[in-house]
């Protein structure tokens with residue numbers, strides 16, 4: 001059995017971070033997790049209820065990833081750092097990009113600098129990037145060498161963070177590795193994101209709102225599969241992964257329209273209950289991961305099919321209305337265009 005480790009998880013009260021915390025604690029009984037989270041509108045402490053009930057193995061710190069003092073003191077006692085904390089919603093970044101640069105770029109710079117200062121203690125720094133840094137696919141599948149052409153302020157901020165972490169691995173020999181997950185979905189995701197927005201609309205008997213024709217395709221990966229990819233990254237020999245980038249995807253692309261149809265079928269709704277709105281600016285038209293590198297070098301392969309994952313996710317939203325009812329009003333974000341007109345994305 002490996003030695004007991006302390007993991008610092010930033011953004012651990014968000015969707016993916018909280019799944020990862022529960023996933024990791026369940027599989028590594030000797031490890032401790034410290035979550036640093038600013039508890040923005042996107043966080044749900046409720047998602048950490050189980051870990052919070054075990055103070056010997058879990059600690060929650062309410063703080064900002066941009067705070068040098070807080071971050072330094074936490075990194076000083078971490079063996080592993082997993083960095084999720086970010087502003088994550090594309091339409092919000094179109095409406096106001098400042099917070100995205102502050103949190104996603106400057107927050108990452110602050111954290112990565114602390115990792116370098118505490119290199120003697122920190123064994124590994126996993127930066128959770130995103131497939132959005134690639135922009136639209138140039139060919140059929142996107143491998144890790146695909147050009148980076150971020151198309152929205154969110155994607156550009158994440159791209160800056162991604163390359164900053166890469167540079168810290170090269171310049172300072174930081175024990176850093178970058179994961180680029182494709183589109184994640186699963187239980188406990190904020191209602192502003194596509195799958196929960198569609199699932200809750202379907203459960204409420206409303207038409208499902210799809211931007212444009214819904215022909216944009218994405219590689220949808222269940223959040224538990226992404227947690228397994230992170231687990232594989234933590235266990236891989238450092239020499240193999242230092243400064244490397246790995247995709248976390250399924251290798252299967254599905255259009256937004258098709259996801260909407262599957263959700264309608266799962267909720268017993270008519271297949272035409274879809275309302276189309278104008279296309280969102282900066283929309284990426286196609287994304288599908290090449291999974292070759294993560295299969296060959298990490299032994300990671302996504303297990304859950306989209307049908308299976310969507311059925312589980314819709315069932316969770318059906319059974320947990322208390323969790324999401326308070327978020328209903330946040331499903332669409334008002335964005336003011338250059339002409340002053342407000343559109344809800």
Ligand SMILES: NC(=O)c1ccc[n+]([C@@H]2O[C@H](COP(=O)([O-])OP(=O)(O)OC[C@H]3O[C@@H](n4cnc5c(N)ncnc54)[C@H](O)[C@@H]3O)[C@@H](O)[C@H]2O)c1
Pocket residue numbers: 010011012013014015016017036037038039040041042043044063064065066083084085086087088089103107128129130131158180181182183184185190
């Ligand atoms: N959801 C996806 O489909 C997806 C796909 C690929 C990559 N990612 C990346 O994965 C990470 C997690 O995504 P998510 O969907 O769980 O996001 P989320 O929005 O659900 O959670 C983000 C968390 O970060 C916290 N946070 C925000 N600003 C902070 C700050 N300044 N200091 C400390 N904490 C702060 C929030 O309170 C929240 O708990 C992000 O880095 C995102 O870019 C997400």
